[in-house]
Amino acid sequence: MSEVKRYQVVLFYSVSHTLRAEKLLKKEKIPIKVIPIPRHISSNCGVCIRFLEEHREQIEKALEGRVDFDSIHSFNPR
Amino acid sequence: MSNIIYFDNAATSWPKPKETLEAMERYFCDIGASPGRSGHRLAIEAGREVLATREALAEIFGTGDPLRIVFAKNATEALNIAIFGLLKPGDHAITSSMEHNSVMRPLRAMENRGLELSVIPCSLNGELSPDDVVAAIKANTRAIILTHASNVTGAIMPIAEIGKIARDHEVLFCVDAAQTAGVLPIQVKEMFIDLLAFTGHKALCGPQGTGGLYIREGLENIIRPIQRGGTGSKSEFEAQPDFIPDKYESGTPNTIGLYGLGAGVRSVLDRGVEHIRNKEIGLAQHFINGIKAMPEVVHYRCGDISKQIAVVSFNIKGMSPSDLTLILDETYGIMCRSGLHCAPSAHRTIQTFPTGTVRFSFGYYNTVDEVNFSLEAISKIISSK
Numbered sequence: 429m430s431e432v433k434r435y436q437v438v439l440f441y442s443v444s445h446t447l448r449a450e451k452l453l454k455k456e457k458i459p460i461k462v463i464p465i466p467r468h469i470s471s472n473c474g475v476c477i478r479f480l481e482e483h484r485e486q487i488e489k490a491l492e493g494r495v496d497f498d499s500i501h502s503f504n505p506r
Numbered sequence: 507m508s509n510i511i512y513f514d515n516a517a518t519s520w521p522k523p524k525e526t527l528e529a530m531e532r533y534f535c536d537i538g539a540s541p542g543r544s545g546h547r548l549a550i551e552a553g554r555e556v557l558a559t560r561e562a563l564a565e566i567f568g569t570g571d572p573l574r575i576v577f578a579k580n581a582t583e584a585l586n587i588a589i590f591g592l593l594k595p596g597d598h599a600i601t602s603s604m605e606h607n608s609v610m611r612p613l614r615a616m617e618n619r620g621l622e623l624s625v626i627p628c629s630l631n632g633e634l635s636p637d638d639v640v641a642a643i644k645a646n647t648r649a650i651i652l653t654h655a656s657n658v659t660g661a662i663m664p665i666a667e668i669g670k671i672a673r674d675h676e677v678l679f680c681v682d683a684a685q686t687a688g689v690l691p692i693q694v695k696e697m698f699i700d701l702l703a704f705t706g707h708k709a710l711c712g713p714q715g716t717g718g719l720y721i722r723e724g725l726e727n728i729i730r731p732i733q734r735g736g737t738g739s740k741s742e743f744e745a746q747p748d749f750i751p752d753k754y755e756s757g758t759p760n761t762i763g764l765y766g767l768g769a770g771v772r773s774v775l776d777r778g779v780e781h782i783r784n785k786e787i788g789l790a791q792h793f794i795n796g797i798k799a800m801p802e803v804v805h806y807r808c809g810d811i812s813k814q815i816a817v818v819s820f821n822i823k824g825m826s827p828s829d830l831t832l833i834l835d836e837t838y839g840i841m842c843r844s845g846l847h848c849a850p851s852a853h854r855t856i857q858t859f860p861t862g863t864v865r866f867s868f869g870y871y872n873t874v875d876e877v878n879f880s881l882e883a884i885s886k887i888i889s890s891k
């Protein structure tokens with residue numbers, strides 16, 4: 429049986445911030461995906477960045493001092 | 507030579523690089539969506555391109571963080587955000603007598619609400635003395651608001667020097683770069699610029715309806731927005747977001763325009779600001795040399811050619827500026843602008859108020875042949891007077 433991939437999402441203050449982060453993270457070659465913010469996480473309209481749990485530290489480090497983010501949540505598509 | 511010669515680039519640049527139109531066409535045909543709102547792929551793609559435009563501007567102005575670029579519909583709107591957002595009754599502000607009405611009118615309106623305003627007189631050549639600025643600074647001076655170059659004479663202001671003075675006196679420095687963004691090097695950090703207003707449709711080679719304001723880090727905490735509304739962010743709250751750029755960017759943006767602006771700025775970066783400047787100023791110098799040899803022409807010069815942009819104001823003795831521009835258009839196909847150029851104070855300074863001048867403003871696509879043709883036209887007009 430294959431192991432279930434565990435995802436998290438990082439939320440930003442705006443789409444501009446999200447897409448800026450997307451660009452920086454892609455430059456660092458961290459696998460990510462921009463997705464609409466899941467309803468159960470926030471009622472905010474807009475998008476967030478989904479990533480594999482094991483990349484969390486790498487992502488926090490890459491964003492530090494470059495793009496402020498709002499919060500990180502665990503996210504597992506059912 | 508085609509039958510149109512366009513010497514009105516200080517009003518708006520034309521033609522534009524083909525990349526500008528191609529980017530706008532790409533948006534129109536393939537994207538179409540609103541950035542920063544919905545989460546589908548077209549909306550995200552539009553958002554990416556709008557961000558790329560901020561990044562190109564951050565590069566050309568040396569701002570670092572691209573999110574410090576706030577979009578507006580032109581330099582005028584950007585200056586209104588800066589002036590009405592920052593200044594309060596009881597504050598003192600300093601500006602020059604060479605300003606465009608996009609600076610002067612908001613400042614005069616604030617003066618009616620209790621702002622103290624010092625307008626520093628410039629010389630007949632439109633030169634500003636930094637010593638006069640220092641002498642005008644008082645305990646309640648909040649900001650110095652200054653054009654980077656005059657749209658009437660082309661005179662370049664000593665921006666870096668005034669920036670240093672502002673920083674030393676802990677006064678905020680706001681620059682109107684409508685005439686210079688894309689033709690003169692601008693580095694906000696080295697020049698101590700706190701607020702930089704730019705327009706997209708002149709030398710940055712974008713379409714009309716684009717422009718913006720660079721806001722130095724931290725100033726978003728003290729600059730009020732002049733409009734409030736939907737931003738696509740913090741939608742659960744009824745209060746305006748307090749972070750940049752959303753605080754100042756309410757409503758659906760001019761996405762197609764921002765696609766064009768991004769392509770325009772990248773074409774400027776590819777050509778190089780230095781190269782563009784050299785080409786344009788070469789044409790201006792050639793034209794100035796030509797009219798110098800005509801005793802009937804009065805040129806409102808600004809000292810050394812290195813201290814001006816490719817804008818030249820002149821008159822033919824005994825002929826009104828509007829008559830001259832009409833003949834230039836109808837008989838010679840030369841497009842230029844006469845009158846006061848939205849800058850009555852600048853015309854008072856160079857003593858051409860209220861008649862104004864004829865203004866030729868050269869752009870990247872003009873040629874020496876066109877300049878020669880215009881010199882012949884002017885000399886024919888003089889001899890048939």
Ligand SMILES: Cc1ncc(COP(=O)(O)O)c(C=O)c1O
Binds near residue numbers: 516580582655684
């Ligand atoms: C010096 C100067 N400042 C401001 C502006 C205003 O630019 P816009 O009309 O794009 O707002 C112009 C040109 O129109 C200008 O020449």
